[in-house]
Amino acid sequence: MSTHFHQKSLSLLSEQLEAKGINLADLVSRISAFQIAVPSWALGAGGTRFGRFSIGGEPRNLEEKLEDIGLLAKLTKRTDAVSLHIPWDIPQDTDAIKQKAASLGIGFDAMNSNTFQDYGQSLSYKMGSLSNVDSATRKQAVEHNLQVIEIGKNLGSKGLTVWLADGSNFPGQAHFRKALQWTTESLKEIYAEMPHDWKLLLEYKPYEPNFYHTVIPDWGTSAMICRQLGDRAKVLVDLGHHLPNTNIEQIVATLMHQNLLAGFHFNDSKYGDDDLSTGSVKPYQLFLIFCELIGGAAEGAQAWDSISWMIDASHNTKDPLEDLIQALEAISQAYTKALLVDREKLTQCQNEGDVVGAQEVLQEAFLTDVRPLVREARIQSGGEGDPLAFYRREKIRESLIAKRGKNAQARGL
Ligand code: AOS
Ligand code: ZN
Numbered sequence: 001m002s003t004h005f006h007q008k009s010l011s012l013l014s015e016q017l018e019a020k021g022i023n024l025a026d027l028v029s030r031i032s033a034f035q036i037a038v039p040s041w042a043l044g045a046g047g048t049r050f051g052r053f054s055i056g057g058e059p060r061n062l063e064e065k066l067e068d069i070g071l072l073a074k075l076t077k078r079t080d081a082v083s084l085h086i087p088w089d090i091p092q093d094t095d096a097i098k099q100k101a102a103s104l105g106i107g108f109d110a111m112n113s114n115t116f117q118d119y120g121q122s123l124s125y126k127m128g129s130l131s132n133v134d135s136a137t138r139k140q141a142v143e144h145n146l147q148v149i150e151i152g153k154n155l156g157s158k159g160l161t162v163w164l165a166d167g168s169n170f171p172g173q174a175h176f177r178k179a180l181q182w183t184t185e186s187l188k189e190i191y192a193e194m195p196h197d198w199k200l201l202l203e204y205k206p207y208e209p210n211f212y213h214t215v216i217p218d219w220g221t222s223a224m225i226c227r228q229l230g231d232r233a234k235v236l237v238d239l240g241h242h243l244p245n246t247n248i249e250q251i252v253a254t255l256m257h258q259n260l261l262a263g264f265h266f267n268d269s270k271y272g273d274d275d276l277s278t279g280s281v282k283p284y285q286l287f288l289i290f291c292e293l294i295g296g297a298a299e300g301a302q303a304w305d306s307i308s309w310m311i312d313a314s315h316n317t318k319d320p321l322e323d324l325i326q327a328l329e330a331i332s333q334a335y336t337k338a339l340l341v342d343r344e345k346l347t348q349c350q351n352e353g354d355v356v357g358a359q360e361v362l363q364e365a366f367l368t369d370v371r372p373l374v375r376e377a378r379i380q381s382g383g384e385g386d387p388l389a390f391y392r393r394e395k396i397r398e399s400l401i402a403k404r405g406k407n408a409q410a411r412g413l
């Protein structure tokens, strides 16, 4: 991408937007301010249960994970935080990790606990964690979460994300109400120990790894539990955790209406929890979600700053860093397009029953090629105009392989 081409396409877009009375400088500063956290587990090849194909040069420890995110931050200027997973990312030397992160301009987003694997703890999570019939196992899972909070406190994190694999695979296996009750009680214990300036982000998921029932299958169950915990417990929306064709934008609106939206795990899917790159399959849905977010914040339903933004993706065939560059770009684009929606006109169409008009308002924004604007925001922030081209041109993966080795694996487990 030449500077000339960028300037030309930007000035054409500016002309179009200014004719509509849109303030360009304001738009650029909003795009630049929008930062999305990157999860520590997205930096290596994820694989499936059938196999895992290493990409080479994956970060071998927490320091190297931070370096990768620092690189993403430098190129894209769209991320300034990492979301850690315990026990995968237990810092050996907290001060050194904090210093390293600070030197790269990276902060610590919500901490993730892990009670979906056995990693040497004394009681197994095979039959569940916070919902386990055995109270000692529940206690162990609660204590693990408290340990995660402790680690997070030392790093300066302000949130705990809980995703549970708890559920059952066959009818009759579990007692639905008891499992829900135990989960709620366990979460109450965790919530009670959480610092007052922290929030608890509670994920829901309809299936996998349990295929008959999950204890927190949907936003409604998550919201119901959050209500019993307190107002710092809110619902986390992972885009991949919905049955096909679910109206996710409506869920977002409903949660905001009740000030119950904790934040997002951005990804995309064709069928379910595929953890594909955000915006790669359903960019229009992503745009509609941002329309609800912007509308909900503007109309005072829930403050924009109270919402957490994070990517949760897995990479089987792509270079994870290239994928994350694509994801950050797709999120920025969807957000920018949603900022272009003429909300006044939309409200007017809604009030007048102008169905065609309302659709036109959305299409007008969605079909605008906002790439020059997103690029300009990145350049003005000191990032690369075309981060992907830069990454390839500078042979960054090749140098990571040279430094870390061909078989370096990201996950500790
Ligand atoms: C699992 O499906 C959830 O999306 C989790 O948020 C996340 O992917 C997991 O904690 C990382 O392994
Ligand atoms: Zn998730």
Ligand code: ZN
Pocket (backbone or CB within 6 Å): 238, 240, 241, 273, 312
């Ligand atoms: Zn998931």
Ligand code: ZN
Pocket (backbone or CB within 6 Å): 238, 240, 241, 265, 267, 273, 274, 275, 312, 313
């Ligand atoms: Zn997912």
